[in-house]
Amino acid sequence: MLRTLVGELPDRIGQRVLLQGWVHRRRRLGAVAFLLVRDRSGVAQVVLGDGAVLDALPEETVIAVEGTVTAREQAPGGVELTSPQVTALSAPAATPPVQLWRPALDVGLPTVLDHAPVVWRHRTRQALWRIAASSVRGFRRVLDVRGFTEIHTPKLVGGATESGANVFTVDYFGRPAYLAQSPQLYKQIMVGVFERVYETGPVFRAEPHDTSRHLAEYVSLDVELGFIDDHRDVLAVLGEVLAGMLAEIAAEDVDLAGVRLPALPDSIPVVHFRDALRLVGADPAEPDLAPEHERLLGAWAQEQHRSDFLAVEGYPARKRPFYTHPEPGDPTATNSFDLLFRGQELVTGGQRLHEIADYERALAERGEPLATYAGYLDAFRHGMPPHGGFAIGLERWTAQLAQRDNIRQTTLFPRDRQRLTP
Amino acid sequence: MLRTLVGELPDRIGQRVLLQGWVHRRRRLGAVAFLLVRDRSGVAQVVLGDGAVLDALPEETVIAVEGTVTAREQAPGGVELTSPQVTALSAPAATPPVQLWRPALDVGLPTVLDHAPVVWRHRTRQALWRIAASSVRGFRRVLDVRGFTEIHTPKLVGGATESGANVFTVDYFGRPAYLAQSPQLYKQIMVGVFERVYETGPVFRAEPHDTSRHLAEYVSLDVELGFIDDHRDVLAVLGEVLAGMLAEIAAEDVDLAGVRLPALPDSIPVVHFRDALRLVGADPAEPDLAPEHERLLGAWAQEQHRSDFLAVEGYPARKRPFYTHPEPGDPTATNSFDLLFRGQELVTGGQRLHEIADYERALAERGEPLATYAGYLDAFRHGMPPHGGFAIGLERWTAQLAQRDNIRQTTLFPRDRQRLTP
Secondary structure, three states: OOEOOHHHHHHHOOOEEEEEEEEEEEEEEOOEEEEEEEEOOEEEEEEEOOOHHHHHOOOOOEEEEEEEEEEOOOOHHHEEEEEEEEEEOOOOOOOOOOOOOOOOOOOOHHHHHHOHHHHOOOHHHHHHHHHHHHHHHHHHHHHHHOOOEEOOOOOEEOOOOOOOOOOOEEEEOOEEEEEOOOOHHHHHHHHHHHOEEEEEEEEEOOOOOOOOOOOOEEEEEEEEEEOOOOHHHHHHHHHHHHHHHHHHOOHHHHHHHOOOOOOOOOOOOEEEHHHHHHHOOOOOOOOOOOHHHHHHHHHHHHHHHOOOEEEEEOOEHHHOOOOEOEEOOEEEEEOEEEEEEOOEEEEEEEEEOOOHHHHHHHHHHOOOOHHHHHHHHHHHHOOOOOEEEEEEEHHHHHHHHOOOOOHHHHOOOOOOOOOOOO | OOEOOHHHHHHHOOOEEEEEEEEEEEEEEOOEEEEEEEEOOEEEEEEEOOOHHHHHOOOOOEEEEEEEEEEOOOOHHHEEEEEEEEEEOOOOOOOOOOOOOOOOOOOOHHHHHHOHHHHOOOHHHHHHHHHHHHHHHHHHHHHHHOOOEEOOOOOEEOOOOOOOOOOOEEEEOOEEEEEOOOOHHHHHHHHHHHOEEEEEEEEEOOOOOOOOOOOOEEEEEEEEEEOOOOHHHHHHHHHHHHHHHHHHOOHHHHHHHOOOOOOOOOOOOEEEHHHHHHHOOOOOOOOOOOHHHHHHHHHHHHHHHOOOEEEEEOOEHHHOOOOEOEEOOEEEEEOEEEEEEOOEEEEEEEEEOOOHHHHHHHHHHOOOOHHHHHHHHHHHHOOOOOEEEEEEEHHHHHHHHOOOOOHHHHOOOOOOOOOOOO
């Protein structure tokens, strides 16, 4: 008999079907016993004449159940399985470290992380990751229809991507190599080939501090596009991408994970960095926004624009990487932006330099040897269009979307100073 | 004026349009001069009154051209731009290391690799990578509609994935970590969560030899699914995935890259390992197939089944990893397979063990400490369904598909013993 998924049961009333999944929960009520079976689509109730079979089927044991689909209003999904025949597909499972059948997962972060291989089975956790996976699908879908080409750039690199700090060193056949901190240089090079590119892949940062927002490895959703006027064109694509990410998320996962979907206006509101400082009453000489400033700006965007997103443009040049394009008319400012999501930085982006002479000058000013960037500079020597891009941290996106206060709650197997397993 | 792509010109005859792209080639024919402009969609011809402007626009300079779309049978795409106004968007480009305008790229591999940032602009090379990108899109599309969830598993791991050999060591905050050789253990764990998962990401092998088929870093397309009967169910999904990958590839790229598309039957032919040895006249005690055997089997599949693909199942257990499921009735053989594509191994897959007791025995037999696999074994202790999966090397897929004899020709920025840049 072909397998039926739990989610398909309402269409099979009166039929004999085969379910396969995990024992979600066993329940005895006087003379009747119930078995809840969980598969990737949901949980179904199985009615057993007596509960004798349950002793050999502890929670999380994998089973097959043949039974008759019977309408029953009070059961999950309005159906249950009657006259069942239950077969074990695995040996009886050990007792899980957390009670996976409880609607809420009420345990501390260390337990969640130590037992990740099992804890991710909790339905609210599954939903949280499906939201991440759907977001990535939406990201790609938007870019695919807009003529972007997906690239895969090397993670083993000969020099640090953007700065020597926070870089992991690899023993590469007896000499040092480094783990790419971002695909920045490669995605720019590939604009010279495909004009519009994206990459979804791991990046590595040897973060020396343990914070709730940083990891040693995370998934970066990177975009870069050519033939732009300035960073505002990049921001427009970012808005479309975020809309596409939200559109892919299933309503059922939103409910399960308890997510409040954000307000994303058709055009993301923009404020200049110097006006942002003024708005929050900060010293006009500040080179960056403090977390408290970002929170205030988030509240302001909500109030003034009914938007959970706010772009701050014109960041000071001294706080931005060498490839950042200056602001026309003010060389101390840049055509770059941060996107705040609910008052926290989510995305950094902007326009890049595209003339070889500008790169040579920018690197010389920072005292960086050109040789380190030889392949990168080659692209600019041979004609590059005005271009720009952005990067979204996937785990941060999911954490801010689902309002989880630690990025480790939305990372499958987080890596930090302390943690390298599971 | 909004930008028009070269590929859209045939629909704009008689209109004034704005093209943006690279100077592909300049040509002077007596009193008339031509400029070929390349963008991501193709190459267009621009007719210039005289060629004076060309001196300042060497090949690969980025330009904008406003002009009138005029039908002309002999021009590429049947149209050309007349009465043009040309503006440079970048400084004059340096002479490229290869002649990008020539239809064929007739240079040796070292030149291709040393100048990758520019050489990928060659139209045949662009097409080659677009074939790779389209294949990945097809891979995901097939799996998305079949209920698979995309995962991103850590590349920094505490222990070697499958064996201590060929693993890169990372200085991880003062202690050793390793680069994941595959997402094998994590994708199996995630079958316990989502039943069906896939991942497209980098894997790392410290390959000690320079061969035309191995790299230190490559993109692995990984699939794992639960609730299977045996490896034949895995093979069926593989067949659907390959069909989906081929279906996504654009005919134009096939032409540009000179690809001969393979014959993929609805059901991939299967031969048992022991019969395969017999077919090629090898010693029945051989534990593996030599390259020459694989070539002979490829020819046999072509002749007997009109198929460019052949699955060899039942590989000897001693040549397979500890997690491989044995063949029922013959513990020296396994429920695993290799997929040969045009007589070369492309995919390895099969059914895995799913009972904790079998894992404990398999690891003990190989003298491996259970502690190394603690998180992995946790998943099996708490109920795992019968499952299996496979992995396709993206660069190898593209190389075999496009019949390039070195995997470096289908890798954006290859990494090997010698090469860490560009």
